Amino acid sequence: MAIGTDQRGPGPAVPRLIERAGLLASLDRAAEAKVTLISAPAGSGKTSLLRAWAAGPGRSSRPAVVQVQRDQQDSQQFWIAVLGAVRRAHGRSGDRERPAPTPEFNEGTIVDRVLSELTGHPGRTVLVIDDLHELTSPEALHQLTQLLEKLPVRVHAILATRRDLPLHLHRLRLAGELAELRTAEMRFTERETREFLEASGIALSEAGAALLHQRTEGWAAGLRLAAISLAGSPDRERFVAEFSGSSRTVAEYLLAEMLDCQPPEVQRLLLRTSLLDRVNGELADLLTGHPGSEGILLGLEDANAFVISLDPDRTWFRYHRLFADLLRLELRRRLPDQVPALHRLAAGWLGEHGEIIDAVRHTQAAGDWSDAARLLADHSFGLTLDGQAQTIQTLLRAFPPAAVIEGPDIPLARATNELARGRLDEAAAHLTVAETSIAATPVDRRHRLEVAIAALRLSLARKRGHLASVLDQVTFLATPPAGQSDEDIALDSDLRAVALMNLGIVEAWSLGSQDSQRHLREGADLARRIGRPYLEVACLAELAFASKVEPFATTRRRCREAIALAEQHGWGTEPVISPALANLAGVLIWTGEFDEAERWLSRTARALETDTGPLISLVLHMATGMLFAGRGMRHEALAEYRAAEDLQAQLEGPHALARQLTSWRLATQAQLGRPGEARASLAALDDGLAGCGEIHNARAAICLVEDDPAGALAAVRAVLDGTAPAIGYMTVVEANLLAALAHRELGDPRAAVVATENALALSEADRLVLPFATTGSLGLLEAMPRHETAHAALLADIIDVLRGSSLSVPDSLVKIERLSPSELRVLRYLPTNLSRPEIAGALSVSVNTVNTHIRNIYAKLQAQDRSSAVRRAREMRLLSAGPAT
Incomplete structure (x- = not known):
């Protein structure tokens, strides 16, 4: 779906978007239903259509757009993206109640939050979910079906996918609430093909344009790629006459033509960075071995050459998915020996910049299974805390069954994953295997592995409510040994915070332990310092439970503080x-x-x-x-x-x-x-x-x-x-x-x-x-x-x-500090007409003691005088509501 040309970018003239009025009108009519499904193959122009429609006249508000990430298996990440998109579309992009991942995810809760956000907005909202075929989580698809069936009247959803998914939309279809645009509607008509060629500055005879339409079958990506090649072809009519084959074959052929027309530095960048899901200038410079990559990427996007920026500052980019797939094929054909090295370079950069999941994937793609195992084991705790348990499971499945991986790393990662899933016996079995392998590991890693295993043992104890067998696991809570690297200290901090939390929990549940509250406070403080809000909330929530022996006012305050912090992160019902x-x-x-x-x-x-x-x-x-x-x-x-x-x-x-x-x-x-x-x-x-x-x-x-x-x-x-x-x-x-x-x-x-x-x-x-x-x-x-x-x-x-x-x-009175028994005795005389010396005489204490108690009463009840203290005490039911006698 392109129109016009642009000579500013590298390579040949590139088509620009055209306005397909008929298709836009169809989408306008479809928007009258509750849900619109756009289902068509790759390169059909679905994303371009949605952009053109969203930017059209009469749009009172911007849509909430969710671009599903490639091979999205994690339902939590998907729903957080949906909620974030809806909130941004409604102008609520602040940090308050910002959704964040958790190890234990309640899908129903966050779907209800999405529905509540949609219901509470007074205007019309359009929820757009693009590339839905990339969502492979059955749970997320099931919840999406439920959301679509419950959409408020002012909300319209548009789903764009390459293939039909198990969404079970039959109820909406029977109710007339589902509009569908499929491959036939997405194809360019012969008239649109001629308009496209003319707008792109490509002169073809009427017969040549008709033949091109016939050969491409109106496939938008095929037309777009053909236009790129036609722009530089000396004999356009002959090119069209020889143009044949399936859409995949055509795309590969035209891709080779496009690469051959690009300057060498552009070819090098496109090929060497095609193995990335997203790329920035610094990472591209590393993979190409040359500076200036950001300028090339910006130029390619300006030329509409299948490059899309991912952020407002245009620092991160991705390639059109079809384009990326074909570039990868070409990379393997042209540079097969360099592919593992490119994956290693990418993995190193991504690991240094905290992109651990992608770093593990590239390490696996390079065939460095031991390094991938170590990287996954080192970060499995942190990834679990970030709500990536499903992703860890996927990464573990990617290790080949026949690969012999010695050492504790894979068992440790499996134990962490099984523990997060509540499979305690399986976690214990993997943990035992990991423990038996520690002795053979290098000395510089042994401490960290011991810390990880001890932390997992505490987690198991917490799940099973058993303290006695794991008291020897807490020795690592002492200061980490000198000589650790910054990375080891950072990884240690995650484990120590988790361990303090689990130790405090087990102690709170066990008889005779007085250290629970101290350990939970230490865990919360450490979690706050290292930027782990989930751990901080967990420690504070458990601290509220551990304070069951404290005055109720203290317990109430701690409970509400923990709940308030959880709600700030969207975890109020997690x-x-x-x-x-x-x-x-x-x-x-x-x-x-x-x-x-x-x-x-x-x-x-x-x-x-x-x-x-x-x-x-x-x-x-x-x-x-x-x-x-x-x-x-x-x-x-x-x-x-x-x-x-x-x-x-x-x-x-x-x-x-x-x-x-x-x-x-x-x-x-x-x-x-x-x-x-x-x-x-x-x-x-x-x-x-x-x-x-x-x-x-x-x-x-x-x-x-x-x-x-x-x-x-x-x-x-x-x-x-x-x-x-x-x-x-x-x-x-x-x-x-x-x-x-x-x-x-x-x-x-x-x-x-x-x-x-x-x-x-x-x-x-x-x-x-x-x-x-x-x-x-x-x-x-x-x-x-x-x-x-x-x-x-x-x-x-x-x-x-x-x-x-x-x-x-009343909540406003819950935080009032507790009065001591002596202060309560003095308080009961305040509604009377007795003077302070008379109160002292009645209680057989000195006037100074009565004065001290009254000052404390005023301070704790936030009162200025005797009458306001009495009023406040009656509100708190510390005094009878009736008149004094």
């Missing part, structure tokens, strides 16, 4: 952020904010659709069980607890939540009228688990169901006096409530009030609600004398929740 999502939901459940917690649990479930490990799924089931239990839905809670225990059985060691999970499952069984089942399970527990505080509470709950309040009191005594180890103070709150219920059954209301007041006092700082709901303590709270409690506001809130309400705390 598996990487699921620990923060689940933990935030858990905190909200503990504080009785059930409706808000349910929303976060739904988001967690969506994020885990593509997760390959049991850990956070276990948390999701456990938290969902907590939510059901808090709402009094005990059958549903029991089902969730059992699902969590099924996942727990997949882990190789104990985890931090096992005690609570077993305790709640036993108590729920008893509360559902199955104390015998609960007793049987209790008897089967090992001594270590049976002696913990959480199981003491479960035993007390069973006793209460069995009408044995004395037994319940005996069971919780070890929790209340601190002799039974407990995970956190929540267990002690629960023990006090169980004791209060037992005292009430024993006819001792005074003791019941004291135990309930103890539970309220412990719960005040974090505004704890859940234990009151799960133990069935509504009656205790309703019987609580209001004048005898120092926690009237919390008491009222808990009663509201137990009667069916769901609390909520």
Whole structure:
């Protein structure tokens, strides 16, 4: 689809684009449907048609154009390109929520983001996907079908492909929402052929033009190549008369004619750079051995000679795909001995400039299998973090089965890939093979391989929830040895950041480890320094989970910070952020904010659709069980607890939540009228688990169901006096409530009030609600004398929740710093008319102490005076909402 000539570029006059009015009108009519499919062979002018149509009159906005990369097997890279193109077309090209690749990709999420972006734009949008035949990912094609069927009314999609793909567009076709332009429509008519020749300044007789049209069958690329050769032919009529053969044969013949007409330096550049998918001046200079390549490339593009710039600054170029294919054939014919060396030169330059995938491919093409294996192994961690797991798999398949590749590199790359895919047994097997080969490797590589294997061992431990067997793998976290190259240090940093993350995760899930938060902070800091946002988000999300022993305000803040950072990169519903999502939901459940917690649990479930490990799924089931239990839905809670225990059985060691999970499952069984089942399970527990505080509470709950309040009191005594180890103070709150219920059954209301007041006092700082709901303590709270409690506001809130309400705390108040118990005691006197000396007298402390506490209260509540502090405290439910008495 070309018109006119241009003498500015190298070589003969080159045709320019012509306006094919009939075809453009057909595309205009097709745009009235929801989807237009342009399916025609290579060189039919599909891309030129789309450019001419997009630049035509009446286009109110620029289209969102996606050029599918050659042999695109990675669905994640495709969908990120689609979302980026749509956002740029809508004028939203900033960094906020910029899509970025991840090791764990949720296709449904990003497709929903594309659909949301299209739906939210008020104007008309045209989504153009060119070279769709290059997309070989079945998952991406399936999701594309779903997107096309759900397109909003103001959106039109145009798909350009060399062949039909399994898109299953029959529903759109039957609904009249699919327009199709195929090979017959794309062919030049005889009239268009004559116009093309005339506009290109090529004089042919009417019979000669008709013969050329007949020989090319209206094939745009054939006409374009013929025009290039005709421009320099001394006998044009004879040239056309001898012109014959299939389109492929014609193209190869005309390509030779075109090369022969080019200056030697242009021929050299075209041939030697044809093995690249994209080229710039510096890389072309390297492959040709001569400077000035950028000027030649610019000239070829200006001459419309099958060279296309890829960026606004015109620094990177690619060749028309048909043109590139034919140039490669010619390269192999003319310079077969130089092809491996050219691949090596390209691989070296690309590797130095961070283009690792292309560097590996060119190293493989050169036949340097050992070097390709080493390069892939060295960068497999980084590529996985960049969301290139599918690409790694493709590169691994490219190694010939018959090739004997010794050493740890290929096993290490395979272990990394299998681990990313969740195939833990296969990953462990490859890792063992890699370990046995380390001793034979050069000393200068041995440290790096040891670091990589140790990092993979930690990853396996994290997936399986086992710490004890891998503690010896953490020695590499010390400072790397002196003498490493800059490249080794950079590669080490990736591995060390991953290792710190996995170590922190395993420690957070293991009993008795106090280093989890430190390692996760170190991992996040390192990831930030080396520009690995995915790792930073992963560490911060896990830090939110590791902070489960911190005050709830701290945990909330960390969860929201991690979620906000993930959303900036478009990972708001990816598996990487699921620990923060689940933990935030858990905190909200503990504080009785059930409706808000349910929303976060739904988001967690969506994020885990593509997760390959049991850990956070276990948390999701456990938290969902907590939510059901808090709402009094005990059958549903029991089902969730059992699902969590099924996942727990997949882990190789104990985890931090096992005690609570077993305790709640036993108590729920008893509360559902199955104390015998609960007793049987209790008897089967090992001594270590049976002696913990959480199981003491479960035993007390069973006793209460069995009408044995004395037994319940005996069971919780070890929790209340601190002799039974407990995970956190929540267990002690629960023990006090169980004791209060037992005292009430024993006819001792005074003791019941004291135990309930103890539970309220412990719960005040974090505004704890859940234990009151799960133990069935509504009656205790309703019987609580209001004048005898120092926690009237919390008491009222808990009663509201137990009667069916769901609390909520405004986001603006979540970040307020936690008040100490002493500050809370002073706070409760601020709504009264007592002076500071009178408050000091009532509390038996000095006036200076009261003054210090009040200053701290004002600072933490962001208040200026006593009245604003009281108002703020009531908003936070730290004080009763009623008037002071």
